[in-house]
Amino acid sequence: MQAPHPALAQAPGLARALILGSTSRYRRELLERLRLPFQTVSPEVDETPLAGETPHALSLRLALAKAQAVAALHPGAVVIGSDQVPELDGLPLSKPGNHERATEQLRQMSGRQMNFHTAVSVVCQETGFSETDVVTVQVRFRDLNDAEIERYLRAEQPYDCAGSAKSEGLGIALLDAIVSDDPTALIGLPLIRTCQLLRAAGAVLP
Template sequence: MSSSLPLVLASTSPYRRALLEKLGLDFLTDSPRIDESRRPNEPPQVLVLRLAEAKARAVAERHPNALIIGSDQVACIDEEILGKPGDRTRAIAQLERASGRCVLFQTGLCLLDARTGQAHTLVEPFHVHFRALSRRRIEGYLDREQPYDCAGSFKSEGLGIALFERLEGEDPNTLVGLPLIRLIPLLEAAGIHPLGD
């Protein structure tokens, strides 16, 4: 892998784009446009690994001489995946379910060299311990932030932080959708050094 290769984020998520921008690197974004359906009995960890790599490979078809970053994330309670709620009713149900409990976020990461097809993949866990939340507080939060496009129905980078008792994980960026601390060594192995050579 060479640092002269373009870097492409296989995502149109504004959250992932903002995270990658923190590294000060030049990169493009491209939508992977893949089927993100879960396979029957597929464990969450397997799902996010598969989708992170599938996203990278889909984008690699349009960027055959680039390094591609793919990422996928799910939130789980007892192995049940909480998807993006999409609307207020589902968001209320998700937050009521999470109230007083621990939600495990699994984030799959892939760095793919599109020239060779070589992929480096990993899964980064992150635990979110929720406070006991009343219906009134849940509704008040949703009225203010409307996180209907976010797995778990919150934005930890915003007011969502008030929903938590504590966070457990190696990298807070993981919770937003892109584990930068784990990505940096992969980029460095590919010849891309955010802090310079």
Template sequence: MTSKPSLILGSSSPYRKELLERLHVKFTTDSPQVDETPLKEETPRDLSLRLSRLKARAVAQKHPGCVVIGSDQVLDLEGKCVGKPGNRENCIKQLEEMAGKTLIFHTAMTVIDASGLGHSAVVDTTIKMKKLKRETIEAYVDLEKPFNCAGSAKLEKLGICLISSFQSDDPTAIIGLGLIELTSMLEKCGIEVLPGLK
């Protein structure tokens, strides 16, 4: 009987760690150090996919023979990449720009198996933002402090109040990992989530 390979989540995100813990699989984490600067004329979807691959490869190089998950999420606002705000002022600016508009969150995942072969997927979530008053935005930002969330959108918490609709094939994708797709990807790489699951 061969032992299954070790699983590593290539991320320092507490949100992704919490999501992966839901699957009850043993794993460790390692933070990839990659340049997240978009390439010239790179679409938000392509950026998310490229960064997920870069992150997975960066961690896999340090841990040969392991299964590694790399993930990235990019917010698409009318074709423009929207990143993490970093501070209160940028949060408010982002939310004012996003108010009343339709956004797409591209959540890309790459799983590199023990032989070094990569499997990638992107799960999209479409969000319609409510029209927001400045006082609403400021109250949300001051309560949640979503400085490390793409587009200042902490939808798993109070940010849910800012949206009028949500469409996705996987409700966990918006938080940072699409667990429906990821489960299938892990099975292909020898990581059994539930016995006999195909």
């Protein structure tokens, strides 16, 4: 009897446990699109930027640190870590946390183009697999007046979102253009690159 093709014998899935090193519901919802069973674990990582660290480098370092922190607790699992750092005028923007800071961020970004650096890291401590990459999304905001900013913030309250806007929701109305090789990167997890890294780690995906 002919043996099944290896890809069909495994398909689709991952022989090891898959863990998303994040409690972000946005990243969880994105990863659910791949239809792979996974669990979420909160990584304990200090996210303070290093002196002179660029937003691009910060996103890479934190994504890897998150994956490594969770992998150390679950050495047999394949762990995904991710981090997003918005950049304006060469400086990182943090999550606003409240209405006042979100208002100030949107005023700063009004009529401007900025970058969102979204890094993803896939690590398996037991096999030694470790790959990290970043996808940069260019976003151009419309000219926003204070009334528009206030209406948006009251409607969506994006205080847990770096950059103070949810592009997957009403925040798309604040934008003039998005340029990216992977549109999911702007939401928080670049799925195209994530799929590539998971395949390299042994996952079977369509």
